[in-house]
Amino acid sequence: MEAAKSRFLTAEQLDALAPSVGRTPFFAYSREGLTSSADSALSFPNAYGLTVRYAMKASPTLSILKLFRSKGIKIDASSVFEVERALRAGYDYSDISLSTQELSSEFIPYVEKGLKLNCCSLNQLRSFGSAFKGTGKKCGIRINPGVGSGGFSSSTTGFSKTNVGGPTSSFGIWVGSFTDGSIQNIVEEYGIKVERIHTHIGSGSDPEVWKSVAKKSLEFAEYFDSVETLNLGGGYKVGRNEGEESTDLAECGGTVKNAFEEFKEKTGRSIKLEIEPGTFLTANNGALVSRVQDIVETDDYKFYKLDSGMTDVLRPSLYGAIHPCTILPTSEEGRGTEEVVIVGHCCESGDLMTPLPGDPEALGKREVTKAQVGDYCVIDGSGAYCSGMSCKNYNSFPEAAEVMVWEGGGEVIRKRQSVEQIWENEL
Numbered sequence: 456m457e458a459a460k461s462r463f464l465t466a467e468q469l470d471a472l473a474p475s476v477g478r479t480p481f482f483a484y485s486r487e488g489l490t491s492s493a494d495s496a497l498s499f500p501n502a503y504g505l506t507v508r509y510a511m512k513a514s515p516t517l518s519i520l521k522l523f524r525s526k527g528i529k530i531d532a533s534s535v536f537e538v539e540r541a542l543r544a545g546y547d548y549s550d551i552s553l554s555t556q557e558l559s560s561e562f563i564p565y566v567e568k569g570l571k572l573n574c575c576s577l578n579q580l581r582s583f584g585s586a587f588k589g590t591g592k593k594c595g596i597r598i599n600p601g602v603g604s605g606g607f608s609s610s611t612t613g614f615s616k617t618n619v620g621g622p623t624s625s626f627g628i629w630v631g632s633f634t635d636g637s638i639q640n641i642v643e644e645y646g647i648k649v650e651r652i653h654t655h656i657g658s659g660s661d662p663e664v665w666k667s668v669a670k671k672s673l674e675f676a677e678y679f680d681s682v683e684t685l686n687l688g689g690g691y692k693v694g695r696n697e698g699e700e701s702t703d704l705a706e707c708g709g710t711v712k713n714a715f716e717e718f719k720e721k722t723g724r725s726i727k728l729e730i731e732p733g734t735f736l737t738a739n740n741g742a743l744v745s746r747v748q749d750i751v752e753t754d755d756y757k758f759y760k761l762d763s764g765m766t767d768v769l770r771p772s773l774y775g776a777i778h779p780c781t782i783l784p785t786s787e788e789g790r791g792t793e794e795v796v797i798v799g800h801c802c803e804s805g806d807l808m809t810p811l812p813g814d815p816e817a818l819g820k821r822e823v824t825k826a827q828v829g830d831y832c833v834i835d836g837s838g839a840y841c842s843g844m845s846c847k848n849y850n851s852f853p854e855a856a857e858v859m860v861w862e863g864g865g866e867v868i869r870k871r872q873s874v875e876q877i878w879e880n881e882l
């Protein structure tokens with residue numbers, strides 16, 4: 456068997472980073488990887504103009520935002536607090552589009568300064584309307600077009616924790632509010648304008664599905680002559696594990712471009728395209744670097760316990776996500792492999808790094824290089840929805856550090872949280 460290798464890290468590289476980073480766990484991001492994913496997104500085919508927005512909730516660390524900003528990528532924010540973080544990274548209000556599940560009244564001064572709001576419910580549209588009544592102020596609307604994709608869904612309810620469209624999803628204004636005229640009525644009543652249509656349903660990697668999503672979304676633009684832009688959201692599938700397919704943006708974009716051209720032929724309108732990838736830009740460009748800190752056995756299983764877990768990478772516990780786990784031995788001696796279950800450091804049976812594929816409630820055995828206590832275990836595919844979506848401070852484990860790495864070097868971009876910072880707001 457070949458020496459174990461993670462996607463972009465080696466044991467030597469990690470040893471070299473140790474003096475500046477301190478102890479594991481920490482997140483490592485590949486600067487080359489982030490840059491090249493940004494380039495692919497920016498070359499998405501389009502007929503009448505393209506804006507790429509980074510869905511910053513995927514990984515909102517300052518250095519990552521700055522890197523994407525330097526590439527000309529704009530921002531999709533999901534809360535007013537994310538807006539604050541984007542501003543801190545040097546973005547202007549006008550670079551930011553906000554689509555949020557909770558619209559607090561803070562949005563008004565932001566919109567006055569140029570922030571683009573996508574109203575995600577009828578109540579949000581009314582709030583925008585009453586704030587800017589009779590001014591012809593422009594907003595976007597997020598539509599739930601009635602279909603969605605993403606993750607395994609319950610066979611009885613059709614619900615999936617990673618699905619963002621269809622009748623089981625609370626995101627966006629239900630398609631029926633177009634057909635029954637509710638949206639049009641609010642827009643008229645308040646004297647506002649709809650300039651952007653937004654859908655985010657997770658289009659997967661099939662070019663035909665992309666085309667039909669684009670066509671369906673363009674139909675909503677027909678309701679309002681004022682619509683100039685269609686935002687197709689994110690949800691571009693990335694293969695984290697061997698044998699999993701990643702979205703070919705050039706191929707999918709080609710079919711989307713056709714749909715925009717056909718719309719122009721039919722209506723005479725040139726609609727601009729926006730895309731909002733989060734996962735695509737970051738997922739495979741980040742890894743959690745951890746160590747095996749204990750090894751225990753029962754009659755049925757051998758467990759490797761990491762010095763990280765749901766406090767850093769929650770996705771396996773939350774929705775059964777499968778991440779590659781690679782042991783990088785600290786000493787080279789013929790190790791061979793074994794089948795183990797990898798668990799985190801929390802007092803919580805659900806703190807599981809290797810759920811069974813397709814059954815988030817069951818333990819999955821993985822064949823990995825035989826580990827000794829102290830070996831690195833790299834959890835790849837952790838650049839999106841990990842550092843930013845962890846079960847932070849459970850069991851009072853401090854938040855992990857983050858480093859940016861490149862060919863031949865690296866630097867800390869977020870320090871490890873100190874134990875005092877965990878309780879600093881307590882009185």
Ligand SMILES: *Cc1c(COP(=O)(O)O)cnc(C)c1O
Pocket residue numbers: 510512513531533554655688689690691731732733734735839
């Ligand atoms: C989360 C989100 C995205 C990004 O989704 P990915 O699956 O990470 O690409 C894009 N747009 C909106 C509105 C989102 O909420």
